[in-house]
Amino acid sequence: MANPAILTVDDDPAVSRAVARDIRRRYGDRYRVVRASSGDEALAALREIKLRGDQVALLLADYRMPQMTGIQFLEAAMDLFPTARRVLLTAYADTEAAIDAINLVDLDHYLLKPWHPPEEKLYPVVDALLEAWQASPPATANEVRVVGHRWSAPSFAIRDFLARNLVPYRWLLADEPEGAQLLAAAGVAATEVPLVVTVDGTALVKPTETQLAARVGLATTPAADFYDLVVVGAGPAGLGAAVYGASEGLRTVLVERQATGGQAGQSSRIENYLGFPDGVSGAQLADRARRQALKFGAELLTARDVVGLEAVGATRLLRFSDGTSIASHTVVLATGVAYRQLTAPGLAELTGRGVFYGSASTEAPYCAGEDVYIVGGANSAGQAAVYFARHARRVHLLVRGPDLRRSMSHYLIEQIERIDNIEVHPYSEVVGGRGTDHLEELIICDNRGGGQRTVKASWLFVFIGAEPRTDWLAESVARDARGYILTGSELANGSRRPAGWSLPRDPYPLESSLPGVFAAGDVRAESIKRVASAVGEGAMVVSLAHQYLAAQ
Known part of the structure; x- marks a missing residue:
């Protein structure tokens, strides 16, 4: 297979040559640079690349082109290479159009012309986009196949789980030829869907999320029995705690019941998060944070349901639904909240x-x-x-x-x-x-x-609205009437420390009624329900965990 392609399209010959030259100078040894002078010419090139079975990593398109604008081209290109990263080249006067494109074609970035010097204004952007593309397997490789019925709730649950965990898959209807052929090959009746066929050909009939996670390459078993820090919940707060905990040398494991990102991971576009002036999708933000945590050495366990927390001396023990457990010095509870159910009849x-x-x-x-x-x-x-x-x-x-x-x-x-x-x-x-x-x-x-x-x-x-996922905590930590975890000064009744508090000091600001157990993000009582504040609390809680460990 040839090197993946970076395609540039611009109707201005001088600009076209300049961007291709700058891209080729830095990336030409690893990527094939393809240059086109119109949207139609670029789409023809993409179709040829698709037929050859090659990949496209990055698309750079000028906004102002005759017949087909850069936005129209990128929208059409998504059908051919949906995982390719998308950049719009634009003049300062067209930045409003570029911002609109963020929602129309899920634009990854826009670049103002001119971008000189490229070492400051072009290469850092392209480096980050190519790194993100490399970290996400192309949809045509290592493909899981899911066979089910259009209006099947279990089929939707499987597809949603794979999509939120960034596992490439192909969806096939049971009553169409290819789906029916897979069912026949697996010896499965159409009434027994969903059927999942993994990359190695293993057929899974109505798998649980834990079974599915283990077969598609997601980690479900901890590598050790004891950690410095266990983070429960992989939303923004949990991801923030995992990144900072692992980067500061704590043996850290992040435990998630379903998928990284939490509710924020389902947001189509977050536009008021610091450092992302063009906006970022919740899935992109979660993916970057996940990769960042793994880079620093944190473990990530998926499809593990924590059902109990208890103190055993100085150890904090977390029990899983399958009867196994994991122990640590400190725990961060970042389980977030769940959307409240509509109680209307028939729903x-x-x-x-x-x-x-x-x-x-x-x-x-x-x-x-x-x-x-x-x-x-x-x-x-x-x-x-x-x-x-x-x-x-x-x-x-x-x-x-x-x-x-x-x-x-x-x-x-x-x-x-x-x-x-x-x-x-x-x-x-x-x-x-x-x-x-x-x-x-x-x-x-x-x-x-x-x-x-x-x-x-x-x-x-x-x-x-939302409800906290804290029923599993029972009496292990104090909660308010709505189920949110009480921390810090909220625990005290007047000048007194919380009942059962065993230490000579007051609880730290994000510490629960059980010493060494902290809460961060939406699950914490009186927290600000915003992504930025959740990430901030995730970072802050690691500093408090260090203080707790130093005092032991």
């Missing part, structure tokens, strides 16, 4: 079959030409609305209050107002749903006294 049985909690980005391509309903008025709902607007005919955003201003960031409200196919419905609430094998109708109530209306709908995505 529970349709979960995973048209009713989804979170963005469920795997479903977006199937929404083409249809109406999508989103419930919620906070940033997660707004980000989902912007994302699904790229695919759906119309996106209906249902909010219980009068508008979005109370709970959504100003930049996101402005963005939604500029997108023609997003419609905001104030004072609206879903009070019922109907369907046979999948969601077919929603019943929506107007809380201003406007009565109820029934609409045809196959897609409902719910973002209605």
Whole structure:
């Protein structure tokens, strides 16, 4: 197989030669640089590369080109090479178009012309994008195949798990020829799906997430019995704790029940996170943090459900659902929160079959030409609305209050107002749903006294607040009435230390009622529910863990 390609396209011959020259000078020994003078010519080159079975690592396209703009080219190129990193070349006057492209084609970066000197303005950007591309296996290699039914909740759960863990897979319908052939070869009836066929040809029928994780290369077993730091939960707070813990020399293991990123990992575009002026998807941010933690030596265990925590002398013991356990000096609880379930009649049985909690980005391509309903008025709902607007005919955003201003960031409200196919419905609430094998109708109530209306709908995505995942902690640490973990000064009753506190000092700011056990991020009582603050708490908690260890 030939070296992967870096393709540049610009209709200005001087600019085209300059960018190809600068790219070839630094990357020509490892990548094949392909230059095109129009979008059509570039797409023809990509089709030829695709037919040869080669890969494309990076696409750099000029914004202003006749017949086909750079944005239009990148959108078309995504169908051929969806994992290639995408860069838009633009003049200063066109930066607004570049920002719009971030949402339209999931742009990775935009570069202002001229980019001289390239050592400062071009190469650092390209280095980072190529590193990210290399860390993500191409979709055509090491491909897992999933066979299932379109409206099967277990099939959706498998696809969602693989997608959120960045495992390349191909989705095949059981009633289509290729899917039926795989079922026949595995001796599996169409009623027994989902079927997962791994890279080595192993057939897994209705696998659990733990079984699936072990077969697709995700680590599920700890390499040691004892650690300095165990982090439970791989959202922004947990990832931050793992990066800082491992980078500062602590033997660190990160335990995640489902996938890295948590709720933030499902965000289509986070635009107010420090250091990412062009925005970054939750999946990209989580992937970078995951790779960063692994680089420093942290272990990452996936599909492991922690069900108990106890103190055994100075040791903190965490028990898994399979009966095994892991021990450490310190623990960080960063389990985040789960979206609250809608209790309206008819929806529970349709979960995973048209009713989804979170963005469920795997479903977006199937929404083409249809109406999508989103419930919620906070940033997660707004980000989902912007994302699904790229695919759906119309996106209906249902909010219980009068508008979005109370709970959504100003930049996101402005963005939604500029997108023609997003419609905001104030004072609206879903009070019922109907369907046979999948969601077919929603019943929506107007809380201003406007009565109820029934609409045809196959897609409902719910973002209605959250509940902490802390029931498994039982009485091991103090929690507030809603289940959030109490830490630091919140534990004290007046000037007294928390009941059962065994140390002569007061609890550290993020320390729970069990010494050496800390909480960070959304699961902590009174925390600020933002990605940046969660990452900050994850970093801060490692410093506190060092203080705890030094005093032992």
